[in-house]
Amino acid sequence: MTDATTESTPVEPFSPGLRRAIGVVMIGASLSFLDTTIVNVAVHSLAHDLHAGLDSVQWVVTAYLLALAAVIPVTGWATRRVGAARLYVAALAVFTVGSVLCACSPNLGTLIAARAVQGIGGGAIMPVGTIIWTAHATKQQMGKVIAFLAIPIILAPALGPVLGGLLITGIGWQAIFWLNVPFGILGILLVFQLLPMEKGGDAGRFDVPGLILASLGIVGLTYGLAELGTAGGPDTASVMGLVVGLLALAGFVLHALRTRRPLLDIRLYRTGAFTAASVATFALGAANYGGMILMPLYLQTVRGEGVVIAGLLVAPTAIGALLSAPFTDKWGAGITSLTGAAILAVATIPFLFLTATTSYWLLCAVMVVRGIGFGLSIIPSMTAAYQAIRPEQIPDATPQLNVLQRVGGAIGTTVLTVVLTGRLRHQATTAQQAGGFATTFWWVLGITIIATIPTIALARTERRDRPRT
Numbered sequence: 001m002t003d004a005t006t007e008s009t010p011v012e013p014f015s016p017g018l019r020r021a022i023g024v025v026m027i028g029a030s031l032s033f034l035d036t037t038i039v040n041v042a043v044h045s046l047a048h049d050l051h052a053g054l055d056s057v058q059w060v061v062t063a064y065l066l067a068l069a070a071v072i073p074v075t076g077w078a079t080r081r082v083g084a085a086r087l088y089v090a091a092l093a094v095f096t097v098g099s100v101l102c103a104c105s106p107n108l109g110t111l112i113a114a115r116a117v118q119g120i121g122g123g124a125i126m127p128v129g130t131i132i133w134t135a136h137a138t139k140q141q142m143g144k145v146i147a148f149l150a151i152p153i154i155l156a157p158a159l160g161p162v163l164g165g166l167l168i169t170g171i172g173w174q175a176i177f178w179l180n181v182p183f184g185i186l187g188i189l190l191v192f193q194l195l196p197m198e199k200g201g202d203a204g205r206f207d208v209p210g211l212i213l214a215s216l217g218i219v220g221l222t223y224g225l226a227e228l229g230t231a232g233g234p235d236t237a238s239v240m241g242l243v244v245g246l247l248a249l250a251g252f253v254l255h256a257l258r259t260r261r262p263l264l265d266i267r268l269y270r271t272g273a274f275t276a277a278s279v280a281t282f283a284l285g286a287a288n289y290g291g292m293i294l295m296p297l298y299l300q301t302v303r304g305e306g307v308v309i310a311g312l313l314v315a316p317t318a319i320g321a322l323l324s325a326p327f328t329d330k331w332g333a334g335i336t337s338l339t340g341a342a343i344l345a346v347a348t349i350p351f352l353f354l355t356a357t358t359s360y361w362l363l364c365a366v367m368v369v370r371g372i373g374f375g376l377s378i379i380p381s382m383t384a385a386y387q388a389i390r391p392e393q394i395p396d397a398t399p400q401l402n403v404l405q406r407v408g409g410a411i412g413t414t415v416l417t418v419v420l421t422g423r424l425r426h427q428a429t430t431a432q433q434a435g436g437f438a439t440t441f442w443w444v445l446g447i448t449i450i451a452t453i454p455t456i457a458l459a460r461t462e463r464r465d466r467p468r469t
Contacts, residue, residue, distance in 0.1 A: 012138065012140070012141065014137075014141065014144075014145075015136060017136045018133065018136035018137055018141070018145070020194040020195065021132050021133040021135075021136050021194075021195065022133055022145060022148055022149065023190070023194070024088075024129075024132070024187065024190050024191055024194055024195060025129035025130070025132055025133050025149060026148070026149065026151070026152065027183060027186065027187040027190065028088065028091070028092055028125040028126070028129050028187055029125065029126055029129060029149055029152045030152040030183070031092075031095065031122070031125065031180055031183055031184060031187070032095075032122045032125045032126055032152075033152045034152065034155075034159065034160055034163075035064075035099075035118070035122060035180060037159075037160025037161065037164075038160040038161070038163055038164040038167075038176050038179075039060065039061060039064070039164070039176060042060075042164060042168055042173045042176055045168050045172075045173045046060060046108075046111070046173055049172075049173060050107060050108045050111070052108045056108060057108065058226075059108075059112045060108075060111055060112055060115050061115075061226070062223065062226045062227075063112045063113075063115040063116045063119065064115045064116070064118060064119040064122065065119065065222050065226060065410070066116070066119065066219050066222055066223055066226075067115075067116040067117070067118075067119025067120045067122075067123060068119040068120075068122050068123035068406075069123065069215075069218040069219050069221075069222040069403070069406070069407075070120075070123070070215045070218065070219050071119070071120050071123035071124055072123050072124070072127055072218070072399045072402055072403055072406075073210075073211060073214040073215055073218065073263055073264055073399055073403070074124075074211060074215075074263070074399075075087070075123075075124050075127040075128055075131075075395075075398070075399050076127070076131075076263070076264065076395040076396050076398065076399050077204075077206060077207070077263060077395075078124075079127075079128055079131050079395050080204075080395055082199075083197065083198045083199050084128055084131045084132045084135070084198070085132065085191055085195045085196065085197050085198060086197060086198075086199075087124065087128050088124075088125070088128045088129060088132060088191055088195075089188055089191050089192070090121075090124075091121045091122075091124035091125045091128055092121065092125065092184050092187045092188050092191070093121070093184075093188060094117065094118075094120055094121030094124075095118055095121030095122050095125065095180065095184055096121070096180060096181055096184030096185060096188070097117065097121075098114055098115070098116075098117035098118030098119070098120070098121055098122075099118055099177045099178070099180035099181055099184065100177070100178075100181060101113075101114035101117060101118075102114040102115060102118060102177040103174045103175075103177035103178045103181075104174075126402055127398045127399045127402050129149075130149075130394075130398045130402075131394060131395055131398055132195065133145055133149070134386060134391070134394045134398075135391075135394075139386075139387045142383050142386050142387055143328055143333065143379075143380065143383040146328075146379050146382050146383050146386075147325045147326075147328045147375075147379055148325075150321075150325075150375070150378075150379045150382075151322070151325075155318045159311070159315075159318070160311075161296055161308075161310065161311035161314075162308055162311030162312055162315070163176075163179075163311075164176055164311075165306065165308040165311060166308060167179065169308070204261040205261065206263075207259060207261065207262055207263040209255055210252060210255055210256060210259065210262050210263030210264070211263055213248050213249070213251045213252035213255055214248075214249075214252045214263055214264060216244065216245070216248040217244075217245050217246070217247075217248035217249030217251075217252055218245070218249075218403055218407070219245070220241045220242065220243075220244040220245025220246075220248055221241070221242060221245035221246070221249070221407060221410075222245075222407070222410060223237075223241040223245075224237075224238045224239070224240070224241030224242035224243075224244075224245055225238075225241075225242070225407075225410045225411060225413075225414040226410070226414070227241060228242075228414050228418060252264075253266060264396060264399060264400055265393070265396040266400075268389060268393060268396060268397055268400070271388050271389065272461045273384060273387075273388035273458070273461045273462065274385055274388040274389055274397070276334075276384075276454055276457040276458040276461045277333070277381050277382070277384035277385035277388060277458055278385055278400070278401060278404055279454040279457070280337055280381040280384075280451070280454035280455050280457075280458050281378065281381045281382055281385060281401055281404050281405050281408070282404040282405065282407070282408040282454075283408060283450060283451035283453070283454050284337075284341065284377050284378045284381055284408070284451050284455075285378065285404065285405040285406070285407075285408030285409040285412065286408040286409065286411050286412030286415075286447055286451065287341070287344060287377075287412060287444070287447045287448040287450075287451040288344070288374050288377070288378055288409070288412075289408070289409030289412055289413055291348065291370070291412070291416070291441075291444045291447075291448070292314075292317065293413050293416060293417065294351075294416060294420065294437060294440060294441065294444065295313075295314050295317075295351075295363070295367070296310045296311065296314055297420070297437075298354065298434070298437045299313055299314070301424070301433060301437075302356055302430050302433050302434045302437065303356070313360060313363070313364065314367065316364045316365075316367040316368045316371065317367045317368070317370055317371040317374065318371060319368055319371060320367065320368035320369060320370060320371020320372040320373075320374070320375070321371040321372065321374045321375035322371075322375070323368070323371070323372055323375075324340070324371070324372045324373075324374075324375030324376045324379075325375060325379075327376065328375060328376060328379045328380050328383070332459070332462045332463075333380035333381065333383045333384035333387065333458070333462065334380075334384060334455065334458040334459030334460070334461065334462035334463070335459050335462070336376055336380040337376070337377050337378075337380040337381045337384070337455040337458055337459070338452065338455040338456055338458070338459045339376055339377075340372075340373045340374070340375065340376025340377030340378070340380070340455075341373065341377045341448065341451055341452040341455045342373075342452060343369065343370075343372055343373035343376060343377075344370060344373030344374060344377055344448050344451075345373075345445060345448045345449055345452065346369075346373075347366055347367075347369040347370040347372075347373055348370070348441060348444050348445045348448055349445065350362070350366045351366070351437075351438065351441040351444070352438055352441050352442060352445065353438060354434050354435075354437050354438040354441065355431065355434050355435075355438075356430040356431050356433070356434040358434075377451075377455065378405075381455065381458065382401065382405075384458055384462065385397065385401055412447060415443065415447070416440055416443060416444065416447075419439075419440050419443050420436065420437065420440045423435075423436030423437075423439050423440055424436045
């Protein structure tokens with residue numbers, strides 16, 4: 001059951017072991033999330049330098065996502081088998097080697113293969129890192145820890161385009177991959193220095209059918225969504241990917257229910273609080289990350305700003321999210337998440353009236369408020385999910401929550417990209433293009449309102465489970 005006493009019980013100070021775990025995991029989390037956004041701004045440069053079309057270069061992004069999606073389901077079992085710290089070192093090492101291979105790639109095919117290697121390491125970093133710090137934290141401390149670790153999640157969409165633009169303009173696209181190398185090495189050294197290298201134990205028989213079905217399902221959905229966004233609408237490849245993904249996931253659910261030790265324990269969803277928190281994490285991922293993609297595109301397409309200036313102008317979102325951090329665990333996770341979703345919806349309304357001359361000051365102010373809603377919504381929902389389960393269930397829950405958040409973000413991003421592409425297809429003037437963005441923000445508002453529904457369920461579950469005094 002949800003630990004509802006969090007809002008009234010003082011949070012004890014972090015232990016030295018927890019502080020060390022947070023410091024180590026922060027490095028890996030920053031690399032994983034920053035790399036996802038920083039590469040997006042390099043697509044045009046890669047197409048020019050590698051003499052390839054944008055449809056081919058898009059695979060640099062897609063290959064990373066597919067590898068990342070395929071490896072996440074294995075992390076729970078692998079952690080039990082080899083030990084969390086050892087697996088975390090391996091993930092950082094693979095990610096760092098993949099970054100070197102990317103920077104040294106002489107052609108597009110090699111770069112795509114190197115990005116897949118990088119994705120294998122990147123996919124394991126966050127799930128394993130979460131398992132590391134949860135081993136040192138009490139349920140009452142989880143809200144504050146997640147608020148710390150959410151900083152790279154919050155800053156990545158704002159800093160990625162700015163940093164990527166500066167590196168590409170000043171040095172070249174290879175620099176965005178070389179940037180990972182010193183931080184990856186530092187992270188590995190800190191793990192050896194600060195964390196006990198505990199050996200693994202009996203993880204049980206490896207669930208090969210479960211791996212095949214789960215990976216095929218997640219990769220199929222990820223590929224289908226990526227292809228849907230690239231094509232600007234449904235085509236044969238995207239539909240086939242989505243159908244295969246959904247069928248494989250349905251098969252995995254049936255398999256997991258009949259297997260004594262499945263790869264991922266979906267019986268966790270028998271707990272009402274965990275189910276509500278998981279659905280809220282998925283829905284808020286779609287609302288938050290989907291909405292974030294539009295403003296940089298508006299600033300570059302309608303206002304003619306470069307990637308660096310556009311990145312700086314969306315930074316207020318990160319500022320707002322940071323301002324919300326002290327309040328993410330002051331009240332119950334359910335009511336806080338519901339409040340954040342409501343703020344997010346209200347802060348979307350001004351974007352419905354975008355024009356080609358909307359004041360930058362107004363946009364920045366609204367983005368600060370939207371950032372507050374982002375921080376107050378998604379961080380408490382993740383906290384509630386971990387507070388609803390027993391410590392020994394965390395290795396099973398963590399991969400699932402990571403998948404839900406990333407797939408939710410991918411769905412939101414894809415839906416809005418398709419809608420925006422359709423609205424801009426026949427818009428010639430900047431005024432018409434601004435109207436296309438304003439129309440697309442109606443979809444953002446709709447997705448956000450839908451995302452409030454699971455937060456209401458989470459708040460109701462939290463209130464029901466609260467001990468009566």
